[in-house]
Amino acid sequence: MPVIDAWMQHPTLRHSNHEMFESLRRWTGRGLLEEPLPVKATVSALAAADVEVGLSSAWYGPQGALITNDEVAEFVAQSDGRLRGVAGADLTKPVQAVRELRRAVQELGFVAFRVVPWLWQLPPTDRLYYPLYSACVDLGIPFCTQVGHTGPLRPSETGRPIPYIDQVALDFPGLTIVCGHIGYPWTTEMIAVADKHANVYIDTSAYTARRYPRELVDYxxxxxxxxxxxxxxxxxxxxxxxxxxxxxxxxxxxTTELFLAGNARRVFSL
Incomplete structure (x- = not known):
């Protein structure tokens, strides 16, 4: 059965070896990368699990880009169709950020926009996000974001589904929002927000199937x-x-087909 991975990234050394991921390296037992990971290694990892498409994201933060949109575009070009791009942008430069998002979608062919709120220590209701939400609606692409606690060494408050995702969905009813990382320990909140808003979705990234919370499995x-x-x-x-x-x-x-591919194919217009 084909699979679409809604949240992944092909890393750069700036991304993988950043100090804030020390906790993740401790959990996974993986050390620092000594050289860039080849795109063919990522493609092989996707193919091994019948992943038809991986949505590979840029990473932008207040100290600069860890993975730029142009780097993502290059990874996509080397992937034999296995990767599609997800854009990032610098929130602190709203006009430039909107222009960069439009460029990524209209010129580079990216299919979504992602912001990781804990990188910025700004919740999704901060005014710096709102021009980008409007651009996402105009461009017809989803906004992807992280919910739940923060595994990396940063505060977790920005990952609360209520009030943040709930308020954004009220302010932008035409915006499709895909909330990655399940929302734990606020999974019940995340389910309530997804139930309430037609355009809010949950993705299971950062969790293996055996670690999905019971309430998410029931849902x-x-x-x-x-x-x-x-x-x-x-x-x-x-x-x-x-x-x-x-x-x-x-x-x-x-349900298996919808979960593994059908929902993502519909939500991201793949």
Missing amino acids: LRGRGRRKVLFGTNYPMITPSQALEHLEELGLDEE
Whole structure:
């Protein structure tokens, strides 16, 4: 069954070796990268789990870009169609950020926009986000963001679904929002926001199937079957690792197809 990975990145050395990821390296037992990871290694990791498309994201923060949009475009060009780009931008320069987002979508062919709020220590309701939300609506692309606690060594408050995602969805009812990392320990809040707003979705990145919270599994098996997307947070977790215990979730065939690919294909217009 084909798979779409809704949240991953092909890393640069600036990204992988950043000091804030020390906690993730400790959890995974992986050391610093000594040389850039080849795109073919990422493509092989995706292919090993039948991942048809990985949505590879740029990373922009207040100290500069860890993965630029142009670097993502180059990774996409080397991927034999296995990667699609997700844009980033510098929130502190609103006019330039909107122009860069438009360039990434209209010239580079990117399919979404992502901001990781804890990088900026600004919640998604901060005024610096709002011009970019308007641009996403105009461009017809989803806004992707992180919810839940912060694994890297940064504060977690910006990842609360309520009030932040709830308020953004109220202010921009035409904006599609994909919330990565499940929302734990506020998973019930995240489910409530996804239920409330037609255009709010959850992706399972940063968690393997055996670690999905019970309430998320119940939601996925029931009314949330069209609201949850598969993601990995590669290279922290490979698709094969993330999917290893999928059969233990007890999903029927239709739900499995929607979760692994169908919902992402629809939400990202792939």
